[in-house]
Amino acid sequence: MTGAVILGVGGSLPARVVTNDDLSARLDTSDEWIRTRTGIRTRRWVEPGTSTSDLAVDAGARALRSAELSTVDAVIVATTTPGRRCPAVGPEVASRLGMIGVPAHDVSAVCTGFLYGLANAVGLIASGAARTVLLIAAETFSTILDPADRGTAVIFGDGAGAVVVGAGEPGGIGPCVLGSDGTGADLIQIPAGEDYFRMHGTEVFRQAVKRMSDVALDALARTGLGPDDVDHLVPHQANQRISDGVARRMGLPESKVLGNVATVGNTAAASIPVLLAEAAADGRIKLGDRVLTVAFGGGLTWGAGTLVWPDVTADFGILGER
Template sequence: MTYRGAVILGVGASLPGRVVTNDDLAARLDTSDEWIRSRTGIGSRRWVEPGTSTSDLAVDAGARALRSAGTSTADAVIVATTTPDRSCPAIAPDVAARLGMIGVPAHDVAAVCTGFLYGLANAVGLIASGAARTVLLIAAETFSTILDPDDRGTAVIFGDGAGAVVVGEGEGAIGPCVLGSDGTGADLIQVPAGERYFRMSGKEVFRAAVDRMSDVALDALARAGLGPDDVDHLAPHQANRRICDAVARRLGLAESKVLADLDAVGNTAAASIPVLLADAAATGRIEAGDRVLAVAFGGGLTWGATTLVWPDVTADFGVLGEG
């Protein structure tokens, strides 16, 4: 068996049209724009309208990534999500069918905010083994549908959105994907059995996120034969700005190297890294040949990191129903 390397061939992202500002939330919660910004770095977020599903966002982001890659199909489809349309079955087969790919293997990945990196490891593995030549990886979330509207600790943080990449054969662009988990912390980020709303223990999560993201980022760099000085851009999961900044300091990276879109979209969970990359590519903040360090932490507990040499692609970034 010949093992193959993997590269990103296309990237896309889709956001809901509805913008929810901090002032909108402050009108019904005991909070303010200043309080939210100072603790999270978030100014607004996008939430879906009633009737819009996670799969709707996934299909749009997937179509955009395929268009970016100059193709209309892939050999496999992976969807990373915490908010599937239903608990059973997985949404990936439905998303694949809506994109015209009936018959291809399709499955979901559930690793909460680390979902994109877990899915990327899956995609790279399929290509490395020869099971697929191209994989469409989508991360999509409608976290607004599982937020307690009266919980100030979570309602102000999360947004909805989807990001996608087409991964294909190629040498050297996607580095080793380093993943980890610790189930003893499962209660820190959860939707309790039989309940509707998402719960998070903020202080404990903050400490664990900074520690785990810093450690796994250094591990991914070492396995790729790199050091922090080789990094052009840090693409951290957009948990909140204080976590992102703390990780950058631990790694010795200048603030100017930290990519962020928190101010406009909030924490989009599994979708945050691909949405961030699509946005940064579309706005020229990252360019072909730049070396990117992507790192995430999420429920499970889970964490992961990898390095990317950014490809020469045109990102397709837009609003659901537009373009």
């Protein structure tokens, strides 16, 4: 069976930085309360008029430039905040990247969206339907947050990350192990007829630590690896306490856990590729490193997979700045 590898990686963040003090000025909270419960100091939010597709196009263009490609055989966009209920944002993003006629679709799995999209991309390549796929995860969660809900308003940020996945020798991208449990659908949701995102934080925390650590160990086992073989754990950046809990449950030392939740917040589906792009750009991830990715999100959904980091130059930056 044809394997899949990462050919390029890109990431894009909005320019606007929102601090804990900015939020404390209008919410019953404080910098200390936010930091001790989430690990977040700042997050980035889009300015009015900036859309999810704007971030997706920028991250996608950066990933294509990283891969030294101008087009691909398929485009996948993972998002919970597409801007329109219909149609999907994928075709718009593909056309804005100059790929009119290329098949494009969305994936909706909330914070697990990137890994669900990665499984789709690998499947297209394994089946022979595509040789190259641009996978983008992009979110503007600031547009669906209740400004009076300190339980969610302090956590989420906006951003986009992208990878170009291509056919290659087996082993670059390991099996993507996915799962879901619809009985917990009300824990993370936008209720019908409402505009704002709702989350039951305490139960989500408990479920996230267990589901993420279990599925991460499953993904390692299916690859014939154990925790000691991992160079870097790249968890969905939900909350620093969740990342710490997953690492402890897996027996991984803090030194192997990568994160950026302190500076960008929880960027939902975009959090893993944004972190991959940032860590590759600043040298934390290097050629040949074995990376374990894992996420948990609404649905409920969860997933994990391994990567052997390729010889790529990441393109990571601020929207509108090249």
